[in-house]
Amino acid sequence: MSGDLWESRAEKLRWQLAKSLAADGAVTSEAWKAAFAAVPRHVFVPRFYRQTPGEQPVVDESTPDAWLEGVYTNQLLVVSPDVKSSSTVPSLMAAMLEALDPQDDHRVLEIGTGTGYNAALLSHRVGDSNVVSVDIAADLINDAQARLASIGYRPTLGIGDGAEGWAGGALYDGIIATCAPNRIPDAWLDQTRPGGRIVTPIATGVxxxxxxxxxxxxxxxxxxxxFFMPLRPTPRPADLGTQIADIASAIASTRPTDLDEKIWFDDDFRFVLAAALPGIRFLSKLETGVTIFTHLDGSWARLDNGTVAQAGDQQIWNAVEAAHKRWDDLGRPTRDMFSISVKPESQHIRLEGHGVEWALPRVP
Ligand SMILES: C[S@@+](CC[C@H](N)C(=O)[O-])C[C@H]1O[C@@H](n2cnc3c(N)ncnc32)[C@H](O)[C@@H]1O
Incomplete structure (x- = not known):
């Protein structure tokens, strides 16, 4: 395919994506529809890695049809083989940008530059001189800078820990994060003007x-x-493989449980669980056939054919069962029914009128 053909094919697919985002209700304003129709995602995703069991074939301009179709489909794209960064699913980006709702001359800080695509959308919306975007990975920033410049955008890009925000550009009218903190960092609160807005993933919600x-x-x-990647650095157990093997073979007493481990995959429950028990995660080891839940404090639970074994500082499966019962008793509320309250000394997720409140920890 020649360069001109690519461009016209990409433009057509881009329009289709913008139209479908509007039809699905992810984009609700003309301003953001125009941004999605104008900014070429393929410039920011020169290659992506298809996630198939056992292998991750690369898709790039050597197969232009598959590449452009993939780039202009409403899907998350893994852009590095080690899954260090990804291009967020466009409908989620759109929902977050609509929620941020910046006005024409607003100053915006983005945390998590990644490919630079979101920074480009923001630059289209408020002007590149009003956009600052920060990533912890210098190589990503260098690539993003070149891609942004290639389509005429020169926002301020910073290399650093996004938990610190970017004081040089403050105060901002809005901050948008595409990696997830445990709670809103103090620096973001200090760098947003009163009356401004912060849009960030927390506890698997926005x-x-x-x-x-x-x-x-x-x-x-x-x-x-x-489900954004956590704001790095996040404490992680050093050797996952050994940990799984150790837990799978550990001798521990078991008890029956009625709660199916697949509850982990219920999107609405995941939010409640992430709020009630931050730091929990799910590991599945095909070879051992058991399902393991771990906590960052080292506690674990092992599920096997309707029984559970647990060890560590907390009985985490007891906590999962308790959170599930609470959620069920409350009528299985969805994310949009919860509020978040931010005070200098504490941050809480609440379900108003039901006495439900979870404190967000400073560290996992
Ligand atoms: C989902 S990707 C961002 C997608 C991006 N907004 C885009 O449009 O392509 C998450 C990014 O957060 C970055 N990140 C993770 N921890 C960070 C931190 N502490 N400070 C700044 N960036 C961080 C990662 O390097 C990664 O590029």
Whole structure:
């Protein structure tokens, strides 16, 4: 395919994507529809890695049809083989950008530059001189800078830990994060003007928080699920393989459980679980046939044919069962029914009127 053909094919697919985002309700404003129709995602995703069992074939311009079709499909794209970064699913990006709702001359800080695509959409919307975007990975920033410049955008890009925000560009009217903190970092509260807004993934949801003076704010969650990578560095067990093998073979007493481990895959419950038990995660080892839940404090639970074994500081499966019962008793509320309250000393997720409140920890 010649360069011109690529461009016209890409433009057509881009329009189709923008139209479908609007038809599905992810894009609700003309301004963001225009941005998605104008900004070429393929410039920011020169290759992606298809996630198939056992292998990750690369898709790039050597197969132009598959590449462009993939890039302009509403899907998450893994852009590095080690899954260090990804291009977020466009409908989720759109929902977050709509929620941020920046006005024409607003200053916006993005945390998690990644490919640079979101920074380009923001540059289209508010002007590149009003956009600052930060990533912890210098190589990603260098690539993003070149791609942005190739289509005429020169936002300020910073290499650093996004938990610190970017003081040089403050105050911002809005901050949008595409990697997930445990709770809103103090620096973001300090760098957002009172009356401004922070949109960030928290506990597998998207929090939309209106900022008040004095490190305070009130907000809500969007209905959409948001499984973003955590804001690095996040403490992780050093050797997952050994850990799984050790837990799979550990001798521990078992008890029966009625709760199916597949509850982990219920999107709405995952939010409640992430809020009630931050730091929990799910590991499945095909060879051992058991399912393992671990916590960052080292506790674990092993599920096997309707029985559970547990060890560590917490009985995490007991906590999962308790969270599930609570969620069930409450009528299985969805993310958008929860609010978030931010105060200088504490941050909480709440289900108003039901006495449900979880504190968000500073560290996992
Ligand atoms: C889902 S990707 C971002 C997608 C991006 N917004 C785009 O449009 O392509 C998440 C990014 O967060 C970055 N990240 C992770 N931890 C970070 C941190 N502490 N500070 C800044 N960036 C971080 C990762 O390097 C990764 O590029």
């Amino acid at each position: 929090a939309v928080v209106d900022i008040e003076p004095g490190r305070k704010g009130e907000g809500r969650f969007l209905q959409v699920a948001a």
